[in-house]
Amino acid sequence: MSLSTAPGGDERLRSKPKKRLAIIVSHPIQHFVSLYRALADSPDIVVRVFYASRIGLDPYFDAEMNVELAWKMDLLAGYDHVFLAGAERVKSIGFSTIDSPGLEDALDAYDPDSVMVYGYNQRNALRAADWGHRMGRAVLMISDSELLQRRAFWRRAVKRLLVPLAYRRIDAFLSVGDRNEAYYRHHGVPASRIFRSPFTIDEGAFKRAAAVRAEVRAALRKDLGLEPDAIIALFVGKLTERKRPQDLLRAVSALADDGVTVHAVFAGNGALMEPMRQEIEALGAPGHLLGFVNVDRLPGLYAASDLLVHPSEADPHPLVCSEAACVGLPVVLSDRIGAEGATDIARSGENALVYPVGDVQALAAHIRSLAEDADLRAAMGRRALEIFGELDLHRSVDGIRRAIEAGPRRGRRA
Known part of the structure; x- marks a missing residue:
């Protein structure tokens, strides 16, 4: 139990001087809004988010998703934020584009005790880390980097040289999971400077959907023209080669040939949309392409499904695993997913089944085991809810709190 949720925890926190935290981020991102609001509600932290761009606030075309995106949620309400000078002119996310010359002056004016950055691959992150190091303020970094990806030798060599240099400016490392912590340790970060913050x-939204699971389950099957007891394996993500959605389609097709019907439902768009549509028609496969599904409809889609499948060949720490766990879904993952680990959101043999990436036969076997065993699905679903309870929003805020309390490695300059 985190301090903020323990009996009397809020009172003890309110008795401490509030710490000022500056969060430096490229643009409003839907997944991070809950964290910012929770930090704003924290009794011992004052937070301000500094945005370098307005990307995400207005509809924009996602080339990889092949669709115009307009998030159906308020990305700015509930927390203090500012847009840095020139934010309206930034139209892409990259190292050189996320570069706000006025950032240091904005930090001087806010005078935070700590600054938090997302990785080191944007110039603003380096600006903020340099500012914090120079001023003696704690610099926190969060990332989802891991060691699963197969990188070229020269890339590994460059990272070996550059990452420790970048990390010299960091006082505390916020880890999102086991593989992320292994990455930090691989690059020389001591355990005492790593704080779990999923x-x-x-x-x-996901808990509300789970509360009406029977209702949304029946509605989805009616919409798709399926029997009330049809088994649904859900895929959420871009339909791209890296995500390997066709592996799921071919797995359920093979199962259908063997007399086991599992319906694969794909929520997403991308370059593989039309090839997959043609494959479904040619094979008569039990696949359903929903296209892009906005954030207001996603929780119900999870709650209406029986399992989540994430067959990607490279994904550091996909949030689909957390979303599935929040509604009590077991997950089937390739062994290239960085969210699997003994203390992470996906735990092999508990709420997750893991198979070698690209092995459609092994993927089909895992799907079949869950489809044919309702007790196993239920047990893994219950375990998913328990695991999510260990890694929820309270844990995220508490990790940041502990990182702030650890303080900078050098004294604060006035």
């Missing part, structure tokens, strides 16, 4: 989701 990436957040809109817990309230």
Whole structure:
């Protein structure tokens, strides 16, 4: 139990001087809004988010998703935020584009005790880390980097040289999971400077959907023209080669040939949309392409499904695993998913089944085991809810709190 949720915890926190935290981020991102609001509600932290761009606030075309996106949620309400000078002119996310010359002056004016950055691959993150190091303020960094990806030798060599240099400016490392912590340790970060702070989701929306699971389950099957007891394996993400959605389609097709019907439902769009549509028609496969599904409809879609499948060949720490756990879904993952680990959101043999990436036969076997065993699905679903309870929003805020309390490694300059 975190301090903020323990009996009397809020009172003890209110008795401490509030710490001022500056969060430096490229643009409003839907998944992080819950964290910012929770930090704003914290009795011992004052937070301000500094945005370098207005990307995400207005409809924009996502080339990889092949669709115009307009998030159906308020990305700015409930927390203090500012847009840095020139934010309206920034139209893409990259190292050189996320570069706000006025950031240091904005930090001087806010005078935070700590600054928090997302990785080191944007110039603003380096600006903020340099400012914090120079002023003696604690610099916190959060990332989802891991060691699962197969990188070229030269890339590994460059990272070996550059990452420790970047990390010299960091006082505390916020980890999102086991693989992320292993990455930090691989690059020389001591355990005493690593604090678990999982990436957040809109817990309230997913819990509300889970509360009406029977209702949304029946509605989805009616919409798709399926029997009330049809088994649904859900895929959420971009329909791209890296995500390997066709592996799921081919797995359920093979199961159908063997007399086991599992319906694969795909929530997302991308370059593979039309090839997959053609494959479904050619094979008569039990696949359903929903296209892009906005954030207001996603929680119900999870709650209406029986399991989540994430077959990607490279995904550091996908939030789909947290979203599935929040509604009590077991997950089937490739072994290239960085969210799997003994203390992470996806735990093999508990709420997750893991298979070698690209092995459609092994994927089909895992799906079949869950489809044919309702007790196993239920047990893994219950375990998913328990695990999510260990890694929820309270844990995220508490990790940041502990990182702030650890303080900078050098004294504060006035």
